[in-house]
Amino acid sequence: MSLDKTTIPAPTIVDREFVKPLLCGAGPSDVWPSVVKAYSKPVLSPICDEQFKVLDDIRAGLQYVFQTNSNLVLAMSGSAHTGMEALISNLIAPNEILLVASRGIWDQRAADMASRYGIRTIVSKITLNKTFSLEQLEALLTKHKPHALFITHGDSSTGTIQNLEGLGQICHKYGTLLLVDTVVSLIGAPFFMDKWEIDAVYTSTQKAMSGPAGISPVAFSPRAEAKINNRKHKPPFYFDITLLAQQWNCYGDTRSYHHTLSPPLLWALRECLKEVIKETLPVSWARHTATTAHFHRRLKELPLQFLVPKLEDRLVTVTTIVLPKGYDHKKFVSHLREKHHIMILAGLGPTIGIAVRVGLMGVNSTITNADIVADALTKTLKALTKSSL
Amino acid sequence: MSLDKTTIPAPTIVDREFVKPLLCGAGPSDVWPSVVKAYSKPVLSPICDEQFKVLDDIRAGLQYVFQTNSNLVLAMSGSAHTGMEALISNLIAPNEILLVASRGIWDQRAADMASRYGIRTIVSKITLNKTFSLEQLEALLTKHKPHALFITHGDSSTGTIQNLEGLGQICHKYGTLLLVDTVVSLIGAPFFMDKWEIDAVYTSTQKAMSGPAGISPVAFSPRAEAKINNRKHKPPFYFDITLLAQQWNCYGDTRSYHHTLSPPLLWALRECLKEVIKETLPVSWARHTATTAHFHRRLKELPLQFLVPKLEDRLVTVTTIVLPKGYDHKKFVSHLREKHHIMILAGLGPTIGIAVRVGLMGVNSTITNADIVADALTKTLKALTKSSL
Numbered sequence: 001m002s003l004d005k006t007t008i009p010a011p012t013i014v015d016r017e018f019v020k021p022l023l024c025g026a027g028p029s030d031v032w033p034s035v036v037k038a039y040s041k042p043v044l045s046p047i048c049d050e051q052f053k054v055l056d057d058i059r060a061g062l063q064y065v066f067q068t069n070s071n072l073v074l075a076m077s078g079s080a081h082t083g084m085e086a087l088i089s090n091l092i093a094p095n096e097i098l099l100v101a102s103r104g105i106w107d108q109r110a111a112d113m114a115s116r117y118g119i120r121t122i123v124s125k126i127t128l129n130k131t132f133s134l135e136q137l138e139a140l141l142t143k144h145k146p147h148a149l150f151i152t153h154g155d156s157s158t159g160t161i162q163n164l165e166g167l168g169q170i171c172h173k174y175g176t177l178l179l180v181d182t183v184v185s186l187i188g189a190p191f192f193m194d195k196w197e198i199d200a201v202y203t204s205t206q207k208a209m210s211g212p213a214g215i216s217p218v219a220f221s222p223r224a225e226a227k228i229n230n231r232k233h234k235p236p237f238y239f240d241i242t243l244l245a246q247q248w249n250c251y252g253d254t255r256s257y258h259h260t261l262s263p264p265l266l267w268a269l270r271e272c273l274k275e276v277i278k279e280t281l282p283v284s285w286a287r288h289t290a291t292t293a294h295f296h297r298r299l300k301e302l303p304l305q306f307l308v309p310k311l312e313d314r315l316v317t318v319t320t321i322v323l324p325k326g327y328d329h330k331k332f333v334s335h336l337r338e339k340h341h342i343m344i345l346a347g348l349g350p351t352i353g354i355a356v357r358v359g360l361m362g363v364n365s366t367i368t369n370a371d372i373v374a375d376a377l378t379k380t381l382k383a384l385t386k387s388s389l
Numbered sequence: 390m391s392l393d394k395t396t397i398p399a400p401t402i403v404d405r406e407f408v409k410p411l412l413c414g415a416g417p418s419d420v421w422p423s424v425v426k427a428y429s430k431p432v433l434s435p436i437c438d439e440q441f442k443v444l445d446d447i448r449a450g451l452q453y454v455f456q457t458n459s460n461l462v463l464a465m466s467g468s469a470h471t472g473m474e475a476l477i478s479n480l481i482a483p484n485e486i487l488l489v490a491s492r493g494i495w496d497q498r499a500a501d502m503a504s505r506y507g508i509r510t511i512v513s514k515i516t517l518n519k520t521f522s523l524e525q526l527e528a529l530l531t532k533h534k535p536h537a538l539f540i541t542h543g544d545s546s547t548g549t550i551q552n553l554e555g556l557g558q559i560c561h562k563y564g565t566l567l568l569v570d571t572v573v574s575l576i577g578a579p580f581f582m583d584k585w586e587i588d589a590v591y592t593s594t595q596k597a598m599s600g601p602a603g604i605s606p607v608a609f610s611p612r613a614e615a616k617i618n619n620r621k622h623k624p625p626f627y628f629d630i631t632l633l634a635q636q637w638n639c640y641g642d643t644r645s646y647h648h649t650l651s652p653p654l655l656w657a658l659r660e661c662l663k664e665v666i667k668e669t670l671p672v673s674w675a676r677h678t679a680t681t682a683h684f685h686r687r688l689k690e691l692p693l694q695f696l697v698p699k700l701e702d703r704l705v706t707v708t709t710i711v712l713p714k715g716y717d718h719k720k721f722v723s724h725l726r727e728k729h730h731i732m733i734l735a736g737l738g739p740t741i742g743i744a745v746r747v748g749l750m751g752v753n754s755t756i757t758n759a760d761i762v763a764d765a766l767t768k769t770l771k772a773l774t775k776s777s778l
Contacts, residue, residue, distance in 0.1 A: 007584065008456045010666040011449035013659065018439050020431035028432050028649060039428035039653055042409035043417050043595075045732055050407050060400035067397045077603060078467040078627065079648040085627050113626040195396065206432075206649065214466060214603055214651025236625050237502040238467065238474050259468040260417060260595065262603025264428055264653060270402065277399040343434055 021337055022364065024373055025345035026156035026184060026318045028206035028213050029362035031268075035211050038271040044263040052255060054266050055248055061273030062217045065186060065209075065281065066201060068193035072220040072228075072241070074248035075269060076202075077261055080183045082239065083202025083216035085113050087179050089235035090228055091200055091220075092148050094118035099146035099176075101132055104157035105349030106181055110150045122146065128350050129308045129320075131162045134170060141174045148177040148199075154185030157348040159320030159357060160313050161189055168197025177224055183207060187276060188288040188317040188361050199224040208288065208317055210362030211272035215265045288316045291365040295319065295358070298374035302381060307355040317361040320351060321377075327384060329356055335384060340376035410726055411753065413762055414734035415545035415573060415707045417595035417602050418751040420657075424600050427660035433652040441644060443655050444637055450662030451606045454575060454598075454670065455590060457582035461609040461617075461630070463637035464658060465591075466650055469572045471628065472591025472605035474502050476568050478624035479617055480589055480609075481537050483507035488535035488565075490521055493546035494738030495570055499539045511535065517739050518709075520551045520702045523559060530563045537566040537588075543574030546737040548709030548746060549702050550578055557586025566613055572596060576665055577677040577706040577750050588613040597677065597706055599751030600661035604654040677705045680754040684708065684747070687763035691770060696744040706750040709740060710766075716773060718745055724773060729765035 023030050044051040055074075062073045076082040088110060092098050095118060100111045102125045114121045122144050126132055132151075141149065149171055154161050164180065171178040177199040182191055188208035193201055199221040205211035220228065220241065228241055235241070238259070245251065247258040276284060296314075299306070299321065307320035323332060329346045333356060336342045345357045358377075360370055412419050433440040444463075451462045465471040477499060481487050484507060489500045491514045503510045511533050515521055521540070530538065538560055543550050553569065560567040566588040571580055577597035582590055588610045594600035609617065609630065617630055624630070627648070634640065636647040665673060685703075688695070688710065696709035712721060718735045722745060725731045734746045747766075749759055 006453075006456060006670050007581075008453055008458060010453045010669065011446075013446045013450060013663050013666065016439075016442065018431075021434075021437075023432060023434060025434055028434065028652065030432055036429045040425045042407075043412060043419055045410075045412060045414055045417065047734075048410075048726075048732070050405075053405065057400075057402045061402060064395075064397055064399045067395060069397060078471065079650070081627050081648040082467065085625060089625070109626070116623045116625060192396075204649070212651055212653050213649045214654055234505045236474060236478070236505060236628075237498070238470050238627075239625075259470040260593070260602045261468070262601055262654065263417070264601050264657070265603055265651065268653070274402050277402065280399065281395050337437075343437070345436075 019341055021341045021343040022369065022372065023343050024359050024364060024369070025343050026357050026359045027204065029208070029210050029359065029364050031212065032210050032272060032275050032363055034271045034275060035268045038267040039264040041267040044266065046257055046260050051261070052249065054270055057270050058266065058273065059248060061270070061277065062219065065273065065276055066193045066219045067191065067195065068219050070193070070219050070221055071250045072225045072245055074218060074244055074250060076216040076218055077259060078216060079213060080202060080204035080216045083218045084110055084181065086218055086239040086241060087200045087202055088114050088119070089117055089239050090241045091177055091179065091224055092119050093231060093233045095120060096147040097122065097144060099124065099140060099144050099149045101137060101140065101149060101151045102126070103131065103152065103160055103162070104155035106152050106155060106157065106183070107150060108349065129158055129160065131160050131313045134166055137167060138170050141171065141176055145174065146176050148179055150179045152181040153191060154182065154189065154315045154317060156184040156318045156357065157351055159308050159315045159318050161185060161315040164196050164198065168199070172197060177227065184317050185315065187284055190285050193219060197221070205269055205272060208361040209272045209276065212265055212268045214262065215269050288361065288365050291360050291367060291370050292316045292319065294367050295360055295370035295374060298370065302378060307351065318357055318359045320355040320357055322355050329353060332356060332380060332384060335380050336376055339383070340379070342373055342376050408730055410730045410732040411758065411761065412732050413748050413753060413758070414732050415746050415748045416593065416750070418597070418599050418748065418753050420599050420601065421661060421664050421752055423660045423664060424657045427656040428653040430656040433655065435646055435649050440650070441638065443659055446659050447655065447662065448637060450659070450666060451608065454662065454665055455582045455608045456580065456584065457608050459582070459608050459610055460639045461614045461634055463607060463633055463639060465605040465607055466648060467605060468602060469591060469593035469605045472607045473499055473570065475607055475628040475630060476589045476591055477503050477508070478506055478628050479630045480566055480568065480613055481506070481508050482620060482622045484509060485536040486511065486533060488513065488529060488533050488538045490526060490529065490538060490540045491515070492520065492541065492549055492551070493544035495541050495544060495546065495572070496539060497738070518547055518549065518697045520549050523555055526556060527559050530560065530565055534563065535565050537568055539568045541570040542580060543571065543578065543704045543706060545573040545707045545746065546740055548697055548704045548707050550574060550704040553585050553587065557588070561586060566616065573706050574704065576673055579674050582608060586610070594658055594661060597750040598661045598665065601654055601657045603651065604658050677750065677754050680749050680756060680759050681705045681708065683756050684749055684759035684763060687759065691767060696740065707746055707748045709744040709746055711744050718742060721745060721769060721773060724769050725765055728772070729768070731762060731765050
């Protein structure tokens with residue numbers, strides 16, 4: 001075979017300049033400067049001591065951000081959807097019952113995932129822009145007797161945050177495992193895995209953590225761990241927490257190879273965790289609260305409404321905003337992008353056509369940014385009234 | 390709830406200096422300088438035009454490196470194991486038959502994955518350090534009538550490369566889909582997806598492509614695509630090629646969100662592809678051949694043996710070397726790392742305790758590096774004879 005016989009020609013890949021907007025959607029956020037630097041750290045081999053140390057650093061940092069003493073803490077090599085799918089496929093056997101307490105698009109996705117594994121999935125939806133009371137959730141547990149309950153802490157499609165304090169204790173009365181999505185809430189809002197008796201949690205790194213997308217931290221309680229250790233079903237290979245726990249050395253004895261982790265993402269996640277540790281969680285939570293409170297005060301001066309009526313239900317990281325009648329959501333979002341170089345997002349799932357979404361999180365959660373976005377919203381409301389409504 | 394009540398204390402994460410070795414294992418390789426630069430390009434939002442353009446660039450580059458006109462070409466967000474698991478879970482239904490023609494550890498892993506989906510998996514192993522003849526493979530197809538055949542092109546555990554020319558045509562006589570792993574071969578050795586009638590292929594980016602780990606290119610032939618479009622089973626959500634094809638716009642009509650891709654990895658993969666295009670595939674193949682031929686000439690001057698006897702079976706990117714009797718493989722590998730700052734690997738799977746593995750691929754495939762490694766092997770053979778044998 002001749003080496004020069006390529007028949008499919010090479011394409012031309014051209015570099016293009018573009019103006020990067022301030023990322024104020026529901027994620028990804030802009031990243032810490034230290035994260036950008038970390039990408040270029042040396043390539044690690046999967047079996048070298050240096051990588052082992054990086055994994056140990058990450059596990060320790062994740063125990064802090066999840067507020068857990070669990071050993072079974074690691075990061076999946078993939079988007080936060082790998083975290084979601086790892087929780088479901090490892091913890092719930094085919095034919096077991098999963099109850100999904102649904103407020104938005106992400107819990108619907110969890111239901112879709114679960115049904116693919118032959119899990120009996122029950123979705124209970126709440127009215128748009130509300131969250132569940134513990135009484136409502138307990139009634140659902142009593143009725144459906146599920147093996148597991150899936151719920152999102154923050155929901156970026158509706159801009160709501162679910163109270164979880166006490167829910168773990170209720171779930172455990174009924175023998176139900178509590179699985180929680182903290183993709184858009186962690187670091188921005190208080191979360192206490194152990195205190196709240198959460199059994200399994202996953203998050204993203206590209207939202208309030210201001211790190212790179214592509215790696216998804218997960219943690220499992222001892223109760224969840226026991227279920228994994230005693231299960232009869234096997235999850236997909238890539239999501240198999242038993243094998244991953246060995247690679248991540250969760251029990252201090254093994255270091256077996258499962259797959260090749262991504263060195264730039266490992267270095268970057270380690271660096272985000274250092275930033276969170278430097279700021280401390282309480283200070284980070286207070287910063288997110290202060291920024292968003294300021295932003296909300298500014299919004300009240302405008303002819304806009306909050307989609308979420310109750311203050312305690314409003315997600316600190318993503319605000320859902322109802323535009324005055326007559327505004328085209330797509331045009332509104334495009335105008336902000338094109339004229340003000342700010343990326344906000346239109347509605348998603350249940351909020352399509354109902355609200356636009358503004359995220360102020362991670363490094364972008366500052367009073368200055370809140371003012372920049374509020375000013376741009378003000379101008380956009382005026383500009384579109386004059387021209388294109 | 391008070392915001393300052395964290396009960397799990399923050400760990401101390403300390404930066405450490407370490408001497409990065411020249412990466413001459415079976416991967417990851419060192420990366421192109423342009424790849425390091427690309428990591429710090431702007432964060433992309435999953436639904437912005439700029440990300441759409443990056444995805445289009447990557448798809449065009451992948452069609453070139455796989456040598457295919459298929460539309461169903463994209464990159465999985467995960468290690469090459471996501472490519473492996475995507476092929477298996479999308480193309481083979483539960484209870485269908487998968488024949489694994491096994492030479493090393495990776496095809497065994499494919500068998501493990503498949504069995505988790507209820508696929509009837511038959512593993513046929515060949516004697517260590519050999520590859521299959523087309524006649525042997527045809528006999529297996531006749532005997533087992535599998536729905537799919539899985540085979541590795543390059544196998545990094547044994548240092549062998551399988552001839553694939555003509556195999557697709559044989560498979561199609563029997564109605565069998567041909568699934569190929571090119572993780573350690575692509576860019577280093579010629580590969581022609583369309584000409585060889587390969588139905589599905591995946592690869593890594595951190596080996597001969599000298600890019601970042603964490604993203605896995607895949608391609609499917611029209612025959613494989615038809616099977617996906619007509620299947621009744623559903624793969625795991627994260628691996629669902631039907632949904633991913635919409636996100637990656639494989640058919641030029643949709644751009645629907647599936648999961649958040651990793652901007653630094655997308656930019657980096659795009660940059661590797663630009664490097665391959667600049668060099669051209671034939672020149673890259675010739676460079677890998679020349680480097681390894683030089684390295685092998687140097688090895689012949691030493692008291693070492695090639696594990697793989699036949700020249701045409703030897704993988705150009707990874708050489709498996711049998712040490713003289715009495716050498717401890719682990720000590721040998723450690724000595725190279727500690728005294729010469731070169732990372733080679735001990736045996737894996739069937740070659741544990743039998744051979745050590747030296748990789749010269751991607752940016753590391755140069756005559757200079759071949760000499761550096763050969764010199765260090767020479768010194769290590771002497772040093773360990775004197776001291777610790």
